[in-house]
Amino acid sequence: MMEKKRKSVKAGGVLIGNGAPISVQSMTNTDTHDKKMTIAQVRELEKAGCDIVRLAVPDLDAVETIREIKKEEIRVPIVADIHFDYRIAIACAEAGVDKVRINPGNIGSRERVAEVVAACRERSIPIRIGVNGGSLEKNILEKYGAPTAEALAESAMGHVRILEDLNFDDIVISIKSSNVGTMIEANRLLYKMTNYPLHIGVTEAGTPHIGLLKNAVGIGSLLCDGIGDTIRISLTADPLLEVREGRALLSAIGLDRRNMIDLVSCPTCGRTKIDLIRLAERFESDYLPELHPSRPLKVALMGCAVNGPGEAREADIGIAGGNGEALLFKNGAVVAKYDEKVILDVLRDEINMM
Structure with a gap:
C-alpha cells in the first residue's frame, strides 16, 4: 500500500485520518422532522456498527431533531448535511452536531461562510466539503466540458481554499461520482493535492445488486492503495445494509479492526x-x-x-x-x-x- 501521512480531524469521539481506523458511515433515510423515527434509526445504525451517521437537515425546524439526539444516550457522531442556507449550519453547530457537511461555494456569500466557520471553530466542529458531478460550478463545467476527474478535484480544492482563507483547516473532503472510474481517478488526484482526510464512496450506486459491486471496486481500489479515511457504501436500500457491507468490505481488505x-x-x-x-x-x-x-x-x-x-x-x-x-x-x-x-x-x- 502507498503510505502518506494525512491531517486528522475528530468528529465526536471518532478520529478521521492520519492512520486512524477507517470509519464506516451511513445516512438516515427517515424524515428528519420525525424525531422518534430518526432517533430510532440512528440507534439501529449505531448498533449495526456504524461509526458516523449523517442526517439531511433541510430547514431550521429539522435542527430540533439534532438537539433531541444529543439529549439521548447515543455515542455515534452525528453529521448535519446542509445545502444553501448558512443559518441551518450555524443552528446545527449550536445544537451540538459533531460535523457539518457543506459546499462553501453554495452556502452564501463569503461573510456567511465566515459565520459558519466561526460557529464551527468555536465548538471544534470539523467541516466536510462534499463535491459530486451534479454540484459542479458552471465555470468548471464550461472549462472541462463534463464532470471529469480533473473538474471534480479542482472544484474540491476551490472549496478548500475558501475555508483556508478563513484560517480554518479542520476539514474532510469528499469527491463522489456515479461513474466508478471517474470517482477513483478524482480521488487519486485529490490525494496528491492535499493532506486532508478523504471520505470516499460511489454516489448514486443503485440497488444492492449492482451498487455493491460498484462500491467494492471504487472504494476497494482506493483503500488498497492507502487512499481513503472514511467510507460510505451508498445504496438504494436500507441504511443498515450500507453499514453491514461497509464493514464487510473493510474486513475483506483486512482493515476492519473490529473484526477478528x-x-x-x-x-x-x-x-x-x-x-x-x-x-x-x-x-x-x-x-x-x-x-x-x-x-x-x-x-x-x-x-x-x-x-x-x-x-x-x-x-x-x-x-x-x-x-x-x-x-x-x-x-x-x-x-x-x-x-x-x-x-x-x-x-x-x-x-x-x-
Whole structure:
C-alpha cells in the first residue's frame, strides 16, 4: 500500500485520518422532522456498527431533531448535511452536531461562510466539503466540458481554499461520482493535492445488486492503495445494509479492526460430500456474531480434504468436509473428526478458546 501521512480531524469521539481506523458511515433515510423515527434509526445504525451517521437537515425546524439526539444516550457522531442556507449550519453547530457537511461555494456569500466557520471553530466542529458531478460550478463545467476527474478535484480544492482563507483547516473532503472510474481517478488526484482526510464512496450506486459491486471496486481500489479515511457504501436500500457491507468490505481488505475473523471457504466441487454451502451460510449469519477470539484468526470452511487442511494450511483453524462428517484442523494439522450436525458448534467453541 502507498503510505502518506494525512491531517486528522475528530468528529465526536471518532478520529478521521492520519492512520486512524477507517470509519464506516451511513445516512438516515427517515424524515428528519420525525424525531422518534430518526432517533430510532440512528440507534439501529449505531448498533449495526456504524461509526458516523449523517442526517439531511433541510430547514431550521429539522435542527430540533439534532438537539433531541444529543439529549439521548447515543455515542455515534452525528453529521448535519446542509445545502444553501448558512443559518441551518450555524443552528446545527449550536445544537451540538459533531460535523457539518457543506459546499462553501453554495452556502452564501463569503461573510456567511465566515459565520459558519466561526460557529464551527468555536465548538471544534470539523467541516466536510462534499463535491459530486451534479454540484459542479458552471465555470468548471464550461472549462472541462463534463464532470471529469480533473473538474471534480479542482472544484474540491476551490472549496478548500475558501475555508483556508478563513484560517480554518479542520476539514474532510469528499469527491463522489456515479461513474466508478471517474470517482477513483478524482480521488487519486485529490490525494496528491492535499493532506486532508478523504471520505470516499460511489454516489448514486443503485440497488444492492449492482451498487455493491460498484462500491467494492471504487472504494476497494482506493483503500488498497492507502487512499481513503472514511467510507460510505451508498445504496438504494436500507441504511443498515450500507453499514453491514461497509464493514464487510473493510474486513475483506483486512482493515476492519473490529473484526477478528478472516473467513475463507471453498466454492465446492464434485468431491464435496458435505452441505458446505448451508454450513458456510449458517456460520456467517448465526455463529460469527458470537465469536470473540483474543487475537485475529483465519478460519477456513473447506469441502474436502484436498482443500483443507491442504490448501487451507495457512488458516489458524478450520473444517474439511467428509461424507456427513468433517475434520477439525488447526494450523494445518488434523485434530479430530466430528459429525456434520455438530461441527459448527465445535468450531465456535474452539475459536472462542483461542
